[in-house]
Amino acid sequence: MADAKEKVLAQLRALRAQYAAELPNKLQQLRSIATRLNLQWDDELFRTLHRQTHSLTGSGATFGYADLSHAARDLELLLKTILESGVGSQHPGIKQIDGLLAKLERAGKIPASSTATAEPAIFQPRTQRHSIDPDKRLIFVVDDDTNIAHEQCLQYELHGYKVREFHEFSGLQAAIKKDQPLAIIMDVVFPEGDLAGIEKIIEIRQSNTDFPPVIFVSQREDLEARLASVRAGTAAYITKPIDLSNMIETLDRLTTVDLGAPYRILIIDDDASMAYHNALMLQRAGMETEVITEPGRLLDVLPVFQPELILMDLYLPGCTGIELAAVIRQHEAYVGTPIVFFSVETDISKHLAAMRAGGDDFLIKPIAPDHLLATVESRVQRARTITSFMIRDSLTGLLNHTAIEEQLERELGLQQRHDGVLSYALIDLDHFKQVNDHYGHAAGDKVIRGLSRLLRQRFRQTDLLGRYGGEEFVVVLPASDATLAARLLEEVRNDFSRIQFTAADKAFTVSFSAGIASAPPYNSAFTLQEEADRALYRAKQAGRNQILIAKSH
Incomplete structure (x- = not known):
């Protein structure tokens, strides 16, 4: 960070030095234009005089020449008045140009302020512009119920988090200081008291200035417990039994920095x-x-x-x-x-x-x-x-049908121009209608969001993720052949099939099938989609919950 900051300051100093070196020539150009106008009036030449004076008005103070900006401003206002009058050389203000230009030339000889290259406030970023290393997605789970805690931790790990369990308060404070978790999931009720978890967080927070967000979990739904959590600075309060989808969405919101592409x-x-x-x-x-x-x-x-x-x-x-x-x-x-x-x-x-x-x-x-x-x-x-x-699709945040189709065409053309390779995967949730019928459409929406979240976590920013609608998803993988795409999707398929969803206190799992086609040999968006769809159909016919690659004809 320090090196980057010094590099920018060096570039600013170079710009300032360049401005100082060019300033005499810029002032000489203004004097030359004014002299030519005195000899023979020309509307276009006068507009050039105004524009160049306008530039000095804006740039002078930026590079430490405040007096220059003020003097240029006085001349620029006069030139603007003459310009807008429409009478040109007949304007009485013409006689003032020479004096104001001389004032500007004197201001240009005043050395630049030494504060011009002082560190600007922009060097104190409002937000950290970095992504989180997957190996550092560490969270702490503090719960004295070992069985429930262990089962929940397994689910968090399937969603890409590294988890450390604590079943008592011993060692927690030292671990927070040493390992700096992204978040802490803390039960409220412990043998030490009905608000012991909240009280412990308050105690630890007093000696830690940089404290991670805390999610309190409890069977208590009363106002006393919720108020206590607010006073402890909670980021969220989730009641037991824990809705896994809700918890993962909360964790993602608190720990993920979604920078997107640079502006x-x-x-x-x-x-x-x-x-x-x-x-x-x-x-x-x-x-x-x-x-x-x-x-x-x-x-x-x-x-x-x-x-x-x-x-x-x-x-x-x-x-x-x-x-x-x-x-x-x-x-x-x-x-x-x-x-x-x-x-x-x-x-x-x-x-x-x-x-x-x-x-x-x-x-x-x-x-x-x-x-x-x-x-x-x-x-x-x-x-x-x-x-x-x-x-974007409103439920998942993935590209909608139209957008993913357009992006597929664009990426395919780009890969072909560079003799590259691209893979297209069509994903379909298995027996999704049964999920909606048995558990309701709200549960079905949780499943759809769960898969979209897992896809975002596992694929690169350069990969394109979309939802066609219903239970169909698309992944476009530039610079990836079908074998690599199948291996990546197989990892996602395996983990997704182990994720537990809940509805009305009932837990269930869902799988998906996928078909993959790549370019080459299929060199149009239509044939890619058609062949991937055929491979998906074969995967469904073969028993579902599997990934198949399109057959070469």
Whole structure:
């Protein structure tokens, strides 16, 4: 972590040094443009003067030149007034340009503030951006009933957790400090008292500042016990007999960090120094960025990078940010992509115009790193949530039928372009109708969620998981042949068949069958699905609870 932090600080120092080296030339360009305008007026040249002054207004303070930003702001406001007047060289404010430009040149000679490279608040991440090593998914179970505790622990292990049992309080505090479990499942009632489990947690917590979430379990359902658990800082309270599905969902929620893919942010700004500075800030927070300094590249970059959010300056060469936003919104694929404008512009009417053109937010330069990060994170997360409702199955969170079909086509094309291999598995729960008939549809939903949870735990992030509907599931495994896919699914099948589900205090188990086809030899989505379905049918006919690979013709 320290090395990564120092690397970013070094990159920031390099950007600052580059900005300082380029600043005299930027000021000289402004003076040259002003001189040419005095000799012969040109509307396009005047717009260039305004745009370059606008860039200095936003970038100066970011790189430690606060006086430069203030001086550039004064000149930029005058140029903007002249620009919007429509009278050009006839505007009386023309005479003030030379004086304000001289003031700007003097400000450019003031050394940069030494605080410009101080560590920004962005280096204190709001959330830990790391995944949990499966070997470290350790939980503690504290229960004096050894038989029940042992049976529950076996079920937790089937769901990917490492479990350590305690049947008394002795050694618990030292183990928590040494092994740092992700969560503790603590019974409430012990021989020491009817609230002994809660009292012990309160005692241990007092000497441990970094304490894992605690799930209290008990046959007690009264208010006294529940209030005591709340005062002890409980994360959840589950009554006995324990509903395994509920417990696993609670554990997953408390211990799993679902980072998903990095946010993809497109930055459009003709000021390269500012663009790469903002890109570095976002990269430090774990995001992927692409920078465009020439608006003409936009239509080439969009389909390749597929941004989840676009950060765009309001003033650009050849067009305005508002015009470019309108172009982006002409493409159906980017109608919902958040666009956040940034500028030194404080005119509310300009902000409103940007919003009407399809903008979602407006940030005023210079932008504090924390403000930038918070805006980007909240906008992308909201966009992902909305997209998730559209493409994910509501019961399981897996890709829905349409989405998994589209992803299969995309992955198949990608693998074929690189002469790779891909496997497609069709999974079907065995005798699922009987589960619904005997135990009810709520129990059936638990089974479906249980299998989807196990699939998410066992497969890679690059593998695609979907639900066709009912009891049918799909797994697409890029870069995996049928033999590897069958071995992975066999492990899942074996563990799933041992998981106990409960309904009306009755325990039951469920199995599944699966058929697998791979490309090559089957090189279209249709034939993959057809051959996997045939293999699944053979597995059902052969007695169910097994995995079969499609036969080569």
